[in-house]
Amino acid sequence: MSTTDKMRNVGLKVTPQRKQVYEIIEKLAHASIEEIIIKAQHENPEITVSTIYRILNSFCDNNLLGKVNHPNGRTYYDINTHEHHHIVTSNQELIDIDDPELTQLIRQRVLEKIGVKEQVDKISIQIMTSMRQE
Amino acid sequence: MSTTDKMRNVGLKVTPQRKQVYEIIEKLAHASIEEIIIKAQHENPEITVSTIYRILNSFCDNNLLGKVNHPNGRTYYDINTHEHHHIVTSNQELIDIDDPELTQLIRQRVLEKIGVKEQVDKISIQIMTSMRQE
DNA sequence: GTGTCTGCAAAGAATTTGCAAAGAC
């Protein structure tokens, strides 16, 4: 589906600013607000920070983007909105891990621990990695 | 080990403010900054927000507290500093899950996906739950 | 006594908001 259609589908008007922000994140897969602001304003000095914040919030509210709480404290936006997990490398990079079998396994295990009236909505794993010492 | 000894062990002086903040979190197991500020200032109106921030930062730096990135965007402090996971309930509550076997299983699985030069430092799972519909 | 910690006020960073003009459809 095209970027344009994704926005129309959720009732957002298609503006150059929205396309630009979406495409920046599409290229990076994961991007922090800071990265997005720098790239966007480099390409188009007219775009303002408040517009970028508004766009990111409306994309998240409409499930066009995922939000990742990076352990470094910064918020990252994720082009992948499906249930998946992340490797966080020591240089702060995020790598997607898609492993439905593992997710299902955790779900089973958690179901044994919670009450019958509760349900599991989402499971998210963060795996911190670094380079092994020589 | 006593609260006092925990602080002395890492070279922090024991002050009434530090004891107070530590004990507030101890009682709650997990507490947001907001909760800590409200409780602390209710018990002792003298204590200031900047002192509380400084105490929380030094406790985290010295591994007396863990930091949790709650999906609601707020930072929570965790009395449990060992590797463990969290259930996040729909009313924002955090519940510890201690399951070393599951952690080990994920570690094995991740090792198959990453390069031989990398190592897994920490694994953290967040499980979002809610009440099942009738 | 010495060095650390706290309270205060101010600074700094990050994010949101109100409003008028511009733009999407």
Next chain:
DNA sequence: GTCTTTGCAAATTCTTTGCAGACAC
């Protein structure tokens, strides 16, 4: 033409910092 979105500036919220006096040890 109508309703939404943007740019701008200001406001708000969250967190950190500098400094002088107080406190831990």
